[in-house]
Amino acid sequence: xxxxxxxxxxxxxxxxxxxxxxxxxxxxxxxxxxxxxxxxxxxxxxxxxxxxxxxxxxxxxxxxxxxxxxxxxxxxxxxxxxxxxxxxxxxxxxxxxxxxxxxxxxxxxxxxxxxxxxxxxxxxxxxxxxxxxxxxxxxxxxxxxxxxxxxxxxxxxxxxxxxxxxxxxxxxxxxxxxxxxxxxxxxxxxxxxxxxxxxxxxxxxxxxxxxxxxxxxxxxxxxxxxxxxxxxxxxxxxxxxxxxxxxxxxxxxxxxxxxxxxxxxxxxxxxxxxxxxxxxxxxxxxxxxxxxxxxxxxxxxxxxxxxxxxxxxxxxxxxxxxxxxxxxxxxxxxxxxxxxxxxxxxxxxxxxxxxxxxxxxxxxxxxxxxxxxxxxxxxxxxxxxxxxxxxxxxxxxxxxxxxxx
Numbered sequence: 001x002x003x004x005x006x007x008x009x010x011x012x013x014x015x016x017x018x019x020x021x022x023x024x025x026x027x028x029x030x031x032x033x034x035x036x037x038x039x040x041x042x043x044x045x046x047x048x049x050x051x052x053x054x055x056x057x058x059x060x061x062x063x064x065x066x067x068x069x070x071x072x073x074x075x076x077x078x079x080x081x082x083x084x085x086x087x088x089x090x091x092x093x094x095x096x097x098x099x100x101x102x103x104x105x106x107x108x109x110x111x112x113x114x115x116x117x118x119x120x121x122x123x124x125x126x127x128x129x130x131x132x133x134x135x136x137x138x139x140x141x142x143x144x145x146x147x148x149x150x151x152x153x154x155x156x157x158x159x160x161x162x163x164x165x166x167x168x169x170x171x172x173x174x175x176x177x178x179x180x181x182x183x184x185x186x187x188x189x190x191x192x193x194x195x196x197x198x199x200x201x202x203x204x205x206x207x208x209x210x211x212x213x214x215x216x217x218x219x220x221x222x223x224x225x226x227x228x229x230x231x232x233x234x235x236x237x238x239x240x241x242x243x244x245x246x247x248x249x250x251x252x253x254x255x256x257x258x259x260x261x262x263x264x265x266x267x268x269x270x271x272x273x274x275x276x277x278x279x280x281x282x283x284x285x286x287x288x289x290x291x292x293x294x295x296x297x298x299x300x301x302x303x304x305x306x307x308x309x310x311x312x313x314x315x316x317x318x319x320x321x322x323x324x325x326x327x328x329x330x331x332x333x334x335x336x337x338x339x340x341x342x343x344x345x346x347x348x349x350x351x352x353x354x355x356x357x358x359x360x361x362x363x364x365x366x367x368x369x370x371x372x373x374x375x376x377x378x379x380x381x382x383x384x385x386x387x388x389x390x391x392x393x394x395x396x397x398x399x400x401x402x403x404x405x
Contacts, residue, residue: 001213004129004165007045008038009235009282010223010405014208015189021129022159023188023212024152024166026137033193033204034227035169036065037072039133041232042167043085044074052125053085054132054164056118058094058108059139062087062101073230086121090114094143111144111151118155122162129163136169137183146179152186188212194222203238223405224308226284234284235405237308242274243290243328244313245321249344250274250289251385253313253372257393258287280394283401287311290328309338309404311396314361316343316351316371322361338403339367342396344388346371368399 003017012018019025019042029035043053057065065087069076079085089104103121105113122130132155134140140148152168159166170183184190190210195203205222226236242250251274258276274289288307312329315321329339343357352360354369363369372393374386 002129004051004131005045005049006038006042007282008041008233011038011191011206011208014221014223015211016214019131019165019167020188020213021163021165022156024156024159024168024186025189025191026168026170026183026187027193028183028190028209029169029171029193030195031171031173033171033195035171035193036068036135037227037233038191038193038206039135039167039169040069040072040074043131043133044069044076044232046129046131047076047079047084051084051128052130053079054088054118054121054125054130055085056088056090056114056132056134058090058114058134058143059136059169061091062089065135071229072227072232074232083124086124088114088117088121090117109143111140111148115151115154115158119158122158122164125162127163129165132159132164132166134166134168136171138169138171138173141175141179146176149179149182149186156186184210203236228284231279231284234279234282235401237283237285237401237404239307240285240287240400241290241307241310242287242313243310243325245315245318245324245328246291248313248315248318248321248325249342249372249386249388250313252344252374252388253311253342253393253396254287254289255385256388256390257397278397280397281401283397285397307337309340309400311340311342311400313342313344314357316345316357317348319352319360322357326361338400340396340400340403341367341369343369343371345373347373370396370399372396 002021005012005018027035027038047053055065066076076085086103087101089099089101090108092099092104093106093108103117105117107113137149155166187210189212192207192209194205203224205224207222224236225233228234242254244250254274254276257278259279260277276287278285278287312325314325341357343354345351354371357369370392372388375389
């Protein structure tokens with residue numbers, strides 16, 4: 001069956017390729033969590049793919065929606081000019097204001113009028129696929145009554161007739177359980193947006209808790225995210241540890257992988273603090289490098305705290321360093337976390353193969369070992385980390401991201 005990608009990292013994977021025709025997916029947020037950026041990102045993906053979009057705004061002015069989309073680095077102006085996006089204004093009448101939109105509802109407290117107007121908008125969308133975004137079901141319930149959500153069944157019939165798909169925003173305030181259960185039954189997919197507080201750190205994550213088609217809803221799978229402006233929704237991994245023995249290439253990896261990176265130098269050697277930020281493949285990640293010398297072992301546990309994954313650098317030309325790497329993993333409390341081994345200097349004489357490294361370190365088969373090499377050693381400046389080949393660095397990141405999320 002046809003799928004419609006959202007471009008939101010990992011979400012399309014859990015939805016088995018994306019949204020499905022004639023369905024309603026609810027972005028089910030808990031108070032304090034933004035769900036609109038998820039809808040905006042899916043909106044832009046569908047517009048850029050050639051679809052038409054109808055945005056039903058009932059919680060804010062359509063101009064405010066457009067400004068928010070621009071805030072995240074996108075523009076819908078060319079699509080408005082080409083009549084690829086239409087606003088259905090169901091908000092202005094709530095505040096007794098005159099609508100400036102081509103399509104509007106005179107009585108926004110009447111869900112049947114919204115349905116009738118939506119059906120009229122489809123006369124202008126053309127024969128292709130249309131994405132319908134409704135902002136928001138919470139406003140509908142608050143202003144139109146508890147029974148208003150029964151109208152969603154009528155909307156799904158319209159979607160079948162008009163070749164459309166719906167993304168509906170909802171915030172779970174203190175609604176009656178009957179309302180919440182009805183929403184769960186009417187929806188075809190639910191993406192829950194939650195937050196968890198760890199000490200003083202507040203992390204947001206989403207869970208695909210329902211998919212009527214062939215998707216993944218394994219219990220407990222949560223995806224941490226952040227919303228960047230510009231950039232939109234990104235999978236957020238707040239801390240990945242990059243560890244390894246002295247001279248294994250930790251600084252080279254952090255600087256090669258990062259959009260921006262810094263090192264703390266003392267007496268000509270990095271003592272601990274390589275810190276880099278990675279924006280890659282829809283992920284937003286902070287990398288923290290550790291010192292390799294044994295005299296800094298007492299701070300390894302501190303550096304390893306709250307890490308979600310580990311990249312362990314090994315020097316392929318130095319078999320004696322491999323035991324040191326295993327010791328560092330233990331001291332940094334990394335045992336049990338997702339781990340990828342980056343075998344540096346793999347192109348130099350005497351370099352061990354991945355199979356040799358696995359055997360010498362007694363590593364289980366599920367831990368990937370990926371070879372990395374410098375781009376051009378002749379260009380390395382004294383005191384600066386070598387630049388590693390980009391495709392190999394990305395292979396390491398991809399392997400770890402797939403283990404974490």
